[in-house]
Amino acid sequence: xxxxxxxxxxxxxxxxxxxxxxxxxxxxxxxxxxxxxxxxxxxxxxxxxxxxxxxxxxxxxxxxxxxxxxxxxxxxxxxxxxxxxxxxxxxxxxxxxxxxxxxxxxxxxxxxxxxxxxxxxxxxxxxxxxxxxxxxxxxxxxxxxxxxxxxxxxxxxxxxxxxxxxxxxxxxxxxxxxxxxxxxxxxxxxxxxxxxxxxxxxxxxxxxxxxxxxxxxxxxxxxxxxxxxxxxxxxxxxxxxxxxxxxxx
Numbered sequence: 125x126x127x128x129x130x131x132x133x134x135x136x137x138x139x140x141x142x143x144x145x146x147x148x149x150x151x152x153x154x155x156x157x158x159x160x161x162x163x164x165x166x167x168x169x170x171x172x173x174x175x176x177x178x179x180x181x182x183x184x185x186x187x188x189x190x191x192x193x194x195x196x197x198x199x200x201x202x203x204x205x206x207x208x209x210x211x212x213x214x215x216x217x218x219x220x221x222x223x224x225x226x227x228x229x230x231x232x233x234x235x236x237x238x239x240x241x242x243x244x245x246x247x248x249x250x251x252x253x254x255x256x257x258x259x260x261x262x263x264x265x266x267x268x269x270x271x272x273x274x275x276x277x278x279x280x281x282x283x284x285x286x287x288x289x290x291x292x293x294x295x296x297x298x299x300x301x302x303x304x305x306x307x308x309x310x311x312x313x314x315x316x317x318x319x320x321x322x323x324x325x326x327x328x329x330x331x332x333x334x335x336x337x338x339x340x341x342x343x344x345x346x347x348x349x350x351x352x353x354x355x356x357x358x359x360x361x362x363x364x365x366x367x368x369x370x371x372x373x
Contacts, residue, residue, distance in 0.1 A: 161226030168234030172198025179207040186210045217243040219250035230263035236327040248342035255371040266329045270363040275302045286311040301328035343373035
């Protein structure tokens with residue numbers, strides 16, 4: 125889906141996101157698997173927070189996102205930080221003409237925004253086409269446990285002076301999918317009143333075996349699967365599953 129006004133609030137709401145941990149995973153795993161090149165594609169880059177951090181870490185980063193609003197924020201952020209990053213508006217299921225990369229990352233459960241098996245499989249094939257031989261793909265997804273046991277039918281709320289929201293989660297139309305119904309109240313500093321707006325976000329996940337099979341189908345060799353930022357095999361109550369795969373065709 126495409127973010128709208130939410131794009132301009134995203135960084136404030138995600139200020140505690142574990143960006144440094146994602147960067148650590150990229151650095152550690154690319155070193156472990158002897159990826160020496162520095163060309164990196166950050167898919168679903170959002171507001172560019174991770175792109176900028178990876179650029180500062182020495183990678184030549186290209187960022188891709190479906191949302192033009194997100195990319196507007198990302199370009200401004202890269203300029204403010206003195207980082208030269210190329211940004212393109214594309215869907216990860218329809219990548220085209222971006223060049224060849226040593227590594228591709230899809231973090232912050234962004235792959236879960238692809239609702240159909242066909243789109244996930246297309247995304248993996250498109251990534252493979254943009255990876256050099258022996259290039260590495262790193263991504264994470266919500267587990268089925270998180271979708272069905274943590275999110276399903278729950279309501280979350282945050283109340284702050286300048287922004288508040290109510291986040292309700294409902295069963296989606298597909299198996300193991302969730303609809304995030306978000307209502308925001310944002311302070312207009314000029315009027316002192318709160319603007320109300322809504323966003324609907326839909327996510328879907330699949331079993332680990334499905335992801336493994338689709339990666340192999342796209343020409344990848346599985347290197348690692350672990351969970352929740354820990355270097356250990358996932359268990360039944362893991363919430364975020366990480367996959368590391370290498371292009372071998």
